[in-house]
Amino acid sequence: xxxxxxxxxxxxxxxxxxxxxxxxxxxxxxxxxxxxxxxxxxxxxxxxxxxxxxxxxxxxxxxxxxxxxxxxxxxxxxxxxxxxxxxxxxxxxxxxxxxxxxxxxxxxxxxxxxxxxxxxxxxxxxxxxxxxxxxxxxxxxxxxxxxxxxxxxxxxxxxxxxxxxxxxxxxxxxxxxxxxxxxxxxxxxxxxxxxxxxxxxxxxxxxxxxxxxxxxxxxxxxxxxxxxxxxxxxxxxxxxxxxxxxxxxxxxxxxxxxxxxxxxxxxxxxxxxxxxxxxxxxxxxxxxxxxxxxxxxxxxxxxx
Numbered sequence: 001x002x003x004x005x006x007x008x009x010x011x012x013x014x015x016x017x018x019x020x021x022x023x024x025x026x027x028x029x030x031x032x033x034x035x036x037x038x039x040x041x042x043x044x045x046x047x048x049x050x051x052x053x054x055x056x057x058x059x060x061x062x063x064x065x066x067x068x069x070x071x072x073x074x075x076x077x078x079x080x081x082x083x084x085x086x087x088x089x090x091x092x093x094x095x096x097x098x099x100x101x102x103x104x105x106x107x108x109x110x111x112x113x114x115x116x117x118x119x120x121x122x123x124x125x126x127x128x129x130x131x132x133x134x135x136x137x138x139x140x141x142x143x144x145x146x147x148x149x150x151x152x153x154x155x156x157x158x159x160x161x162x163x164x165x166x167x168x169x170x171x172x173x174x175x176x177x178x179x180x181x182x183x184x185x186x187x188x189x190x191x192x193x194x195x196x197x198x199x200x201x202x203x204x205x206x207x208x209x210x211x212x213x214x215x216x217x218x219x220x221x222x223x224x225x226x227x228x229x230x231x232x233x234x235x236x237x238x239x240x241x242x243x244x245x246x247x248x249x250x251x252x253x254x255x256x257x258x259x260x261x262x263x264x265x266x267x268x269x270x271x272x273x274x275x276x277x278x279x280x281x282x283x284x285x286x287x288x289x290x291x292x293x294x295x296x297x298x299x300x301x302x303x304x
Contacts, residue, residue, distance in 0.1 A: 022147075023167035024196040030073045030087070033151045033165060035132035035211070036204055039117065041068040046152060046203025048211050049131045052122040054251040056240070058214055059097035059115035068092040068117055073128030075163045076153075088129060094118035096250055098243065109183055109222075114214065114243050116250055134253060135210040140241030142190055142212060144172040150192075152203040152215070168192035168235070180236060181225040189216065191236045198234040205237045213237035 030036065039045040039057050042065050047057030055070055062068060073087035097115040123129050142148075148168050153161040169192060176191035177184055184191070190213065205213035216222060216236045224231035240247070248255045
């Protein structure tokens with residue numbers, strides 16, 4: 001059976017005619033994943049552009065830092081790509097680590113490792129620079145078997161890290177807990193199944209053109225507690241689902257209301273007629289009209 005890959009032109013959406021397909025590590029370009037950014041602070045980190053002014057990144061990258069530069073639209077790691085194009089480079093005007101970042105889940109694992117960078121100047125949108133959409137909180141936890149695109153930089157020859165991606169599949173939470181033991185944070189983390197060589201430096205996990213997670217690497221490398229060749233420390237990611245409200249409250253990304261199905265009851269007009277002695281007249285039955293609406297736009301309906 002042949003398998004066709006269809007590459008989206010803006011948000012790096014990759015649709016598969018065969019739902020179980022796992023794509024091995026593949027060289028790619030910013031045009032297919034234009035939300036991918038490289039953050040240069042005291043640490044070098046990867047993140048995602050969510051608007052022209054805001055980037056989502058691991059909090060450890062910006063904790064206690066007073067400066068950061070964001071590289072957008074670059075296909076090579078700027079640290080190694082000294083003489084090549086570096087894309088758009090914009091300084092940060094504000095660094096916003098999560099207020100509860102750093103609380104210990106155990107004696108060595110960081111939690112709430114997520115933050116925002118506000119750009120001093122808005123990003124110029126091009127084919128290589130586009131924000132990624134945020135998902136609904138109701139998408140989480142991601143269902144087992146869901147396909148995700150993972151992007152990051154990986155070395156080739158001559159220390160020239162280039163942008164690569166692979167497609168992975170979400171594992172059941174029970175299996176993740178079995179693989180990683182007590183260090184796996186079931187409330188904010190998920191893990192995936194990959195094939196072949198992993199991305200050494202993963203950054204962004206996306207589903208259907210929406211940001212769903214960031215790499216866990218900088219929280220502390222997590223180790224497998226089982227002997228299973230399919231278990232890798234690179235396969236755990238921090239889910240952004242629990243942090244969506246905080247992201248909306250601290251960025252300029254507009255909050256989108258979910259569509260819900262409502263029942264609207266229309267009562268037909270009832271005009272009584274003269275009755276014969278043996279005649280009983282009942283009002284007509286109401287007409288039930290299902291409708292999809294934005295919950296912020298309608299009032300006075302019963303929601304189901």
